[in-house]
Amino acid sequence: MKLLVVDDDPDALVLARFALERRPGCSVVTASDAAGAVEAMRRERPDAVLLDFYLGEHDGLDVLARLAAEDTGSGEEDRPEVIFLTGKGEEVKDCLLAAGARGVIAKPFDPATLAQTVADLLGAKIDPGRE
């Protein structure tokens, strides 16, 4: 499973990569802004996108709309699912789900359970790997 993690905080990207790539079969690509996210989605064709809600001057809904407008080249069913990372939690969860997000993960997240949480949201099987 290839995941694109988008966050303007480099420490969040380091942590997400550590938490996700310790699971066999999980690879992570990263972007730090909206333009980078769009470019990485075109180039890397991830299975899912973990998207920080606050991304510099763009909020997550803007970026979600930009990603949704991208032509994946292989049809709607292959469009990557988007999971939001946000410190706002329940305040914005319903809004993000209504906008098309697959799920919402609260920040700060637990790196020990992040990969499983992502897999659960995607309905994907994931190797437990190293604990």
Add this chain to the structure above:
Amino acid sequence: MNELRDYYRGRIRERIAELEPLSAELAAGRAGDGERSAVRQVAHQLKGTGASYGFPAVSESAAVVDGAADDDLAGALADLLAVLHAELAEET
């Protein structure tokens, strides 16, 4: 997880170096919108990552800064800097 804590301790040192000049500007009443915005951005990031790296007090204190009104920002930032220094002192 120890390697992550070591990494983040280094980042705390860098964050202190970023925040202390801004704290001085706030305390002196010289801070403008740009300085306040910079403080809130760093605090927002610390809020989002501190606990994940094993520093829950950093997330808690940074959340106060992130949500502080302008008049309360200097005090909240001073408290956050105290927490950051305490985390470094605890590990040495």
